[in-house]
Amino acid sequence: MRISFKLNGRLVEADVEPNELLINVLREKFGLTSVKYGCGIGECGACTVLVDGKPVLSCLTLAVDVNGREVTTVEGLAREGGLTPIQRALMEEGAIQCGYCTPGFVMVGEYLYRKGRKYSEEEIRSLIRGNLCRCTGYVNIVKAFKKALG
Amino acid sequence: MKPSTLNTINTHILPRFEYFEPRSLGEALELLDKLGSEARILAGGTDLLVKMKTGALRPRYLINIKRIPGLRYIRVEEGYLRIGALTTWNDLEESPETALFPALLDAVKQMGGLQIRVMATIAGNLCNASPAADSAPPLLVYDAEVVLASVKGVRVVRLEEFFTGPGRTVMRENEMLIEVKVPLRKGSSAFIKLARTSMDLAIASAAVYAEFEGDVVRDVKIALGSVAPRPLRARRAETAVRGLRIGDPSLMDALEVVKEEVSPITDVRSTAWYRREVSKVLVYDALVKSFERAGGVRA
Known part of the structure; x- marks a missing residue:
């Protein structure tokens, strides 16, 4: 097809x-x-x-x-050269270890960011529960999401 | 699925099938009528494609209904909340009408991860007919109905009569679920799901719809998930608690009957014994939560 x-x-x-x-x-x-x-x-x-x-x-x-x-x-993100706020926050917070789960987190973060509203830590944790990370324990990922979306 | 089978299955690919993409409901129903039991309807795909990858299902024909216009809606009309077949959990999550059905909203918030809620449909959750279907207990206590269509016409079935066993419903081979109808009610309601994590299937779940007079339970409906071969309406428990007061020590005793009404199994998530015991507690907690939502304060 x-x-x-x-x-x-x-x-x-x-x-x-x-x-x-x-x-x-x-x-x-x-x-x-x-x-x-x-x-x-x-x-x-x-x-x-x-x-x-x-x-x-x-x-x-x-x-x-x-x-x-x-x-x-x-x-398809950051095509004008600069990183997106979520990408930047993930980097700054050291929210990446092996990096395998990172693209999935970036896309969820991008979706949430584009909605143009703020999220509490509780909301963030609930909204990323469909993304598994086996390295970081999520602490720095949540920090990064709070930085970009909080 | 059993973990041992996962290791031997390649989830990177999907077995072959013949593919159809009808552009109208009529066309879909014609196809379904013609292809019969070897056809499966694809909507969200979060159950169907997983079953196809793991080999649990091997349909010869796939009828993708997502291109059919007019099946994705949430409307309040003539005393009903009407949910179209292609309506996703995320649609319900973002729709203000869902707040009219607090037990359903509880289920929506707890179901899967964001991506699953964006993809999966309510109709698919019902048609998949898992005893653990999160949408079933809330919809059962609201006395929801499902609208089934075929080339022969349309029939309306009460949800309570829809499920016949694990993965089984009263739907005929040529029928498609096109709408869920939920009657608007004035009472209070709640749904509680017990699971290892909220992403996981329920160990057990309970939904309660209740109307109170002061702290006395008047009209009450109780449904449970994951504790019987199908989502269960617990009618004996309803009779047992009707007329009792919230906070009355005999309320928990009256709910002993829940343990007789359920028929749970032991599996990887829990034991039959635990499911039986916890069912009673979940119903109690959902009843109290409904009471508090109705503005009640426990003595």
């Missing part, structure tokens, strides 16, 4: 099988390796991308489903 969609701001096309997952198309056809494969069953959030501005799991999304939609990955 031929699909066309907006990927990180530009219109792209791809030939995909109905059973192809969005994550595989993004990584293999478009080389967007920020999108990480974690659990594959919707527990870890490492594969989070924005579809029409909302955070979805690309490992549980059919590629055909983004036909005509708008997909944003980490590669």
